[in-house]
Amino acid sequence: xxxxxxxxxxxxxxxxxxxxxxxxxxxxxxxxxxxxxxxxxxxxxxxxxxxxxxxxxxxxxxxxxxxxxxxxxxxxxxxxxxxxxxxxxxxxxxxxxxxxxxxxxxxxxxxxxxxxxxxxxxxxxxxxxxxxxxxxxxxxxxxxxxxxxxxxxxxxxxxxxxxxxxxxxxxxxxxxxxxxxxxxxxxxxxxxxxxxxxxxxxxxxxxxxxxxxxxxxxxxxxxxxxxxxxxxxxxxxxxxxxxxxxxxxxxxxxxxxxxxxxxxxxxxxxxxxxxxxxxxxxxxxxxxxxxxxxxxxxxxxxxxxxxxxxxxxxxxxxxxxxxxxxxxxxxxxxxxxxxxxxxxxxxxxxxxxxxxxxxxxxxxxxxxxxxxxxxxxxxxxxxxxxxxxxxxxxxxxxxxxxxxxxxxxxxxxxxxxxxxxxxxxxxxxxxxxxxxxxxxxxxxxxxxxxxxxxxxxxxxxxxxxxxxxxxxxxxxxxxxxxxxxxxxxxxxxxxxxxxxxxxxxxxxxxxxxxxxxxxxxxxxxxxxxxxxxxxxxxxxxxxxxxxxxxxxxxxxxxxxxxxxxxxxxxxxxxxxxxxxxxxxxxxxxxxxxxxxxxxxxxxxxxxxxxxxxxxxxxxxxxxxxxxxxxxxxxxxxxxxxxxxxxxxxxxxxxxxxxxxxxxxxxxxxxxxxxxxxxxxxxxxxxxxxxxxxxxxxxxxxxxxxxxxxxxxxxxxxxxxxxxxxxxxxxxxxxxxxxx
Ligand SMILES: *[C@@H]1O[C@H](CO)[C@@H](O)[C@H](O)[C@H]1NC(C)=O
Ligand SMILES: *[C@@H]1O[C@H](CO)[C@@H](O)[C@H](O)[C@H]1NC(C)=O
Ligand SMILES: *[C@@H]1O[C@H](CO)[C@@H](O)[C@H](O)[C@H]1NC(C)=O
Ligand SMILES: *[C@@H]1O[C@H](CO)[C@@H](O)[C@H](O)[C@H]1NC(C)=O
Ligand SMILES: *[C@@H]1O[C@H](CO)[C@@H](O)[C@H](O)[C@H]1NC(C)=O
Numbered sequence: 001x002x003x004x005x006x007x008x009x010x011x012x013x014x015x016x017x018x019x020x021x022x023x024x025x026x027x028x029x030x031x032x033x034x035x036x037x038x039x040x041x042x043x044x045x046x047x048x049x050x051x052x053x054x055x056x057x058x059x060x061x062x063x064x065x066x067x068x069x070x071x072x073x074x075x076x077x078x079x080x081x082x083x084x085x086x087x088x089x090x091x092x093x094x095x096x097x098x099x100x101x102x103x104x105x106x107x108x109x110x111x112x113x114x115x116x117x118x119x120x121x122x123x124x125x126x127x128x129x130x131x132x133x134x135x136x137x138x139x140x141x142x143x144x145x146x147x148x149x150x151x152x153x154x155x156x157x158x159x160x161x162x163x164x165x166x167x168x169x170x171x172x173x174x175x176x177x178x179x180x181x182x183x184x185x186x187x188x189x190x191x192x193x194x195x196x197x198x199x200x201x202x203x204x205x206x207x208x209x210x211x212x213x214x215x216x217x218x219x220x221x222x223x224x225x226x227x228x229x230x231x232x233x234x235x236x237x238x239x240x241x242x243x244x245x246x247x248x249x250x251x252x253x254x255x256x257x258x259x260x261x262x263x264x265x266x267x268x269x270x271x272x273x274x275x276x277x278x279x280x281x282x283x284x285x286x287x288x289x290x291x292x293x294x295x296x297x298x299x300x301x302x303x304x305x306x307x308x309x310x311x312x313x314x315x316x317x318x319x320x321x322x323x324x325x326x327x328x329x330x331x332x333x334x335x336x337x338x339x340x341x342x343x344x345x346x347x348x349x350x351x352x353x354x355x356x357x358x359x360x361x362x363x364x365x366x367x368x369x370x371x372x373x374x375x376x377x378x379x380x381x382x383x384x385x386x387x388x389x390x391x392x393x394x395x396x397x398x399x400x401x402x403x404x405x406x407x408x409x410x411x412x413x414x415x416x417x418x419x420x421x422x423x424x425x426x427x428x429x430x431x432x433x434x435x436x437x438x439x440x441x442x443x444x445x446x447x448x449x450x451x452x453x454x455x456x457x458x459x460x461x462x463x464x465x466x467x468x469x470x471x472x473x474x475x476x477x478x479x480x481x482x483x484x485x486x487x488x489x490x491x492x493x494x495x496x497x498x499x500x501x502x503x504x505x506x507x508x509x510x511x512x513x514x515x516x517x518x519x520x521x522x523x524x525x526x527x528x529x530x531x532x533x534x535x536x537x538x539x540x541x542x543x544x545x546x547x548x549x550x551x552x553x554x555x556x557x558x559x560x561x562x563x564x565x566x567x568x569x570x571x572x573x574x575x576x577x578x579x580x581x582x583x584x585x586x587x588x589x590x591x592x593x594x595x596x597x598x599x600x601x602x603x604x605x606x607x608x609x610x611x612x613x614x615x616x617x618x619x620x621x622x623x624x625x626x627x628x629x630x631x632x633x634x635x636x637x638x639x640x641x642x643x644x645x646x647x648x649x650x651x652x653x654x655x656x657x658x659x660x661x662x663x664x665x666x667x668x669x670x671x672x673x674x675x676x677x678x679x680x681x682x683x684x685x686x687x688x689x690x691x692x693x694x695x696x697x698x699x700x701x702x703x704x705x706x707x708x709x710x711x712x713x714x715x716x717x718x719x720x721x722x723x724x725x726x727x728x729x730x731x732x733x734x735x736x737x738x739x
Pocket of ligand 4: 367368530531532533536
């Protein structure tokens with residue numbers, strides 16, 4: 001605290017050198033459809049079963065558990081080796097191990113510790129053939145449970161009958177799609193009804209619908225991004241489908257309805273290339289009910305549940321889970337966080353089941369309370385609030401453990417009508433849209449962060465780092481004609497076509513030079529003000545004019561100060577501290593280049609005209625009665641949370657910004673950190689602080705950039721109460737005293 005510092009203001013230029021493209025490519029495991037013999041019909045075989053358990057595990061890593069003599073138990077980590085891990089991974093159908101873990105890295109198991117001092121050569125077919133102290137003979141506790149990390153590649157043709165993976169085994173069913181039966185003239189997306197088809201090695205196949213239940217339908221709909229299922233009129237399809245040539249790969253599907261993937265349901269497979277007769281049946285047909293965001297042929301980015309929301313995700317249907325309790329948003333601790341609980345959240349928000357249940361604040365850390373811990377949904381609850389959970393105390397959990405989800409969302413084909421070209425990476429370029437059958441560029445007049453945000457979202461590329469209005473420095477050899485102008489978005493749209501634009505193209509700028517462009521990024525910063533600190537630090541100071549020469553020169557006083565009898569008299573200042581936290585997933589960096597900072601002799605620092613925060617005093621109907629004129633800023637890490645080191649400082653012309661997990665404190669006693677209320681009459685007001693008010697720098701969430709307090713002023717003293725993060729107040733035109 002108490003740093004003496006000079007703040008410099010920032011100018012917009014592009015940080016080309018600093019922008020860093022993220023890698024989007026996800027490695028798809030070479031999963032193979034298992035067309036081998038149908039799994040053994042008796043589930044209670046005598047063979048040893050192996051599974052991965054614990055948290056945070058994946059389909060290919062976790063705590064090792066063995067099912068022996070009717071009981072699940074663990075393996076002690078004493079003498080554990082890569083050879084042991086190799087045997088276990090292969091036993092579960094993976095080609096090999098990439099590592100192993102000790103000391104209950106995936107949490108402590110329960111029940112027996114089945115094996116200890118296991119010594120495999122590496123070539124054994126099963127862990128039971130390795131040397132050990134013998135079954136159930138161990139001097140360990142569950143604090144020493146061993147885990148493995150297997151190579152994410154399956155042994156070709158491996159039959160999973162001895163593996164029980166409670167998560168998803170995609171080797172059986174890779175993908176599911178709906179083939180619409182009634183092909184209408186214009187294909188409308190999303191497809192909500194049709195024949196279920198599953199992908200296998202040689203193509204797509206159907207499922208025989210004998211014994212098909214609505215619970216199976218629920219699982220299929222969830223995978224396709226739909227929260228609910230509907231009954232289908234089978235007779236409508238029967239005649240048509242019976243005449244088709246069908247290949248039934250799967251029959252006897254028996255989902256319970258809470259699975260997140262069809263592969264997690266018991267089912268039987270037909271023999272290789274054999275055509276299962278499905279006598280008396282037909283291909284399974286389902287009808288799914290899309291969430292409110294995807295109905296009426298429109299998509300909206302807004303969420304719909306009033307007590308659950310997702311924050312910090314780059315794409316629709318992903319983010320940190322936040323829940324509302326006592327009108328305060330809080331996060332969920334990741335202990336026991338799993339796909340079933342994540343799916344309840346996803347469906348509640350109008351998406352399908354969960355694709356991933358993420359732990360360890362993978363979508364950034366929240367701020368404020370943590371409302372839930374050890375959420376244990378069954379999967380059929382209507383709301384995550386209906387699931388069993390534990391109340392939390394501050395010691396239980398920290399924001400580094402915030403839970404997040406990735407939900408299945410319906411395929412909308414949004415990315416097919418837009419592309420970016422000419423940039424240096426797949427994350428940047430000149431925007432081209434398809435209007436009718438023609439591809440062309442977009443006029444950059446009025447092109448702002450809001451429009452660029454929509455483009456990046458539509459392309460599935462995350463957030464907009466920069467809205468580019470001059471694209472001549474990118475490869476301009478094949479610049480297309482301009483086909484869109486006057487684009488105005490609210491920022492919530494899923495596609496540029498949903499934004500307003502001119503009916504006929506009207507652009508005063510040349511397409512080759514001034515086509516609109518974007519730079520997108522998977523991650524963005526997210527600034528939030530500490531509201532309680534404002535409330536705690538507020539006070540009034542009557543500051544003598546002779547101490548305010550610099551402030552006047554910097555425009556930090558209201559206009560009536562010019563009429564004062566300098567240097568006699570004083571100004572009445574409303575002072576408070578602002579502490580601005582970066583809770584996003586990328587550092588907050590000014591757009592300004594150092595070359596554009598202006599030296600300001602009076603305060604002795606660099607200065608430009610850009611705005612980082614607005615401080616305003618509003619009356620009950622939103623009219624400004626006073627505003628802060630703080631124009632001079634310098635961004636730095638005043639302090640950071642545990643384990644994060646400071647990277648930005650203003651002194652010595654240092655690099656400016658706010659690191660993820662750090663905050664920048666503007667103490668109440670810094671010059672210009674105030675609102676001049678000399679002309680304000682006693683009464684009740686709203687104090688509003690808005691950070692990054694013009695959305696100049698990319699953030700993952702602009703809805704938490706405003707802070708409001710109720711303010712009571714009796715002419716001598718001031719009280720603030722109910723300081724909270726909320727929507728920016730709609731302000732009326734300025735009513736400030738003019739001269
Ligand atoms: C199954 O059919 C595919 C092509 O239809 C063929 O390549 C493959 O060899 C067949 N497999 C068997 C086991 O007959
Ligand atoms: C959690 O605390 C609330 C009061 O804040 C109480 O009503 C509720 O029963 C508690 N729930 C659990 C699971 O302890
Ligand atoms: C521009 O278009 C021409 C002809 O369509 C093509 O041959 C060329 O590769 C394109 N250049 C670039 C940079 O895309
Ligand atoms: C906000 O400020 C208060 C008062 O100084 C402090 O106790 C609290 O820890 C701060 N909140 C955060 C999230 O840093
Ligand atoms: C609301 O604003 C108007 C001007 O826009 C002003 O005349 C009126 O007095 C204001 N009302 C209150 C309660 O402040």
